[in-house]
Amino acid sequence: MAKRKKKRRSLLIRLADALLSVIDWICERLSSAVVELISGIFRGAAWLLRGLLRGLLAALRAVCSVPVWAIRRLTAGRNGAQRCRRLDGPEFEAYVALVLRDNGFRHVALTKGSGDQGVDILAERNGRTYAIQCKNYEGAVGNFAVQEAYAGAQFYGCDKAAVICPGEFTRGAKELAGSTGVLLWDGRRLSHMMRVSGKRPHHRA
Numbered sequence: 001m002a003k004r005k006k007k008r009r010s011l012l013i014r015l016a017d018a019l020l021s022v023i024d025w026i027c028e029r030l031s032s033a034v035v036e037l038i039s040g041i042f043r044g045a046a047w048l049l050r051g052l053l054r055g056l057l058a059a060l061r062a063v064c065s066v067p068v069w070a071i072r073r074l075t076a077g078r079n080g081a082q083r084c085r086r087l088d089g090p091e092f093e094a095y096v097a098l099v100l101r102d103n104g105f106r107h108v109a110l111t112k113g114s115g116d117q118g119v120d121i122l123a124e125r126n127g128r129t130y131a132i133q134c135k136n137y138e139g140a141v142g143n144f145a146v147q148e149a150y151a152g153a154q155f156y157g158c159d160k161a162a163v164i165c166p167g168e169f170t171r172g173a174k175e176l177a178g179s180t181g182v183l184l185w186d187g188r189r190l191s192h193m194m195r196v197s198g199k200r201p202h203h204r205a
Contacts, residue, residue: 005007007178011065016095025140033063040138042068042088042143043117044063044183050147067102078192080190080194080195081167081187081188081190081194082159082166083165083166083200083201084136084166084190084201085136085138085166086201087136087201088136089160090183091132092136092201093110093120093121093134093202094110095199095202096120096121096132096134096164097109097110097121097123097202098197098199099190099193099194099196099197100121100132102151102193102196102197102198102199103193103196103197104122104125104126105121105124105125106124106125107122107123107124108121108122108123108162109123110123114188117148117151117152117155117156118133118145118147118148118149118151118152118179119131119132119133119148119149119153119155120133120134120157121133121134121151122158128159128160129157129158129160130153130158130159130160130162131149131152131153131155131156131160131161131189132161132162132163132164133145133148133149133152133159133161133162133163133164134164134165135163135164135165136165136166137165138167138168138174139167140168140169140170141163141165141167141168141169141173142169142172142173143170143172143173143175143177145163145165145173146163146173146177146180146182146184147162147176148168148175149162149163149182150180150182153182160181160183161180161182161187162181162182162183162184163177163182164182164183164185164189164190165187166187166190167186167187167192168186168187169186170182
């Protein structure tokens with residue numbers, strides 16, 4: 001009887017151990033599956049959130065670009081520098097000299113009309129001397145003006161050479177200016193300087 005009881009107990013213990021092993025395996029599998037499910041949900045939520053944020057940013061950029069584009073279109077024809085188109089050469093040079101004085105340039109002087117070596121205005125600012133050429137062209141200003149300004153600055157011994165115009169510069173002029181260090185002040189820069197000055201150009205009738 002005692003041996004049978006021991007056998008039954010050992011069999012029950014083995015069954016219990018096997019059952020516990022099965023339960024442990026099932027719990028382990030379930031826990032790993034739950035972890036994978038939760039991590040997948042979080043990954044999906046993060047991906048969805050990133051997508052939503054990107055969509056919102058794109059929408060904000062699109063919305064903000066509309067008024068910026070409209071303002072640029074409305075103000076394109078109101079470029080203050082375009083008022084200089086009605087000035088002749090000497091008038092434009094005299095007006096630029098006036099604007100330069102109002103923008104912090106000192107010792108602003110117009111050169112003589114003949115023999116100016118490609119320089120119309122000499123000025124000084126922050127301890128540097130400038131040789132400035134004025135070009136009031138209808139079209140874009142080319143690289144010949146850059147060459148003249150650079151040579152004129154060398155002739156007058158100035159630190160900087162600059163070309164100023166109410167319009168734009170050609171690609172060649174920009175490339176040459178980049179290699180020679182000549183400053184290009186286009187219509188946008190001139191318009192800003194005109195706003196600082198507060199003086200409008202006047203054409204003599």
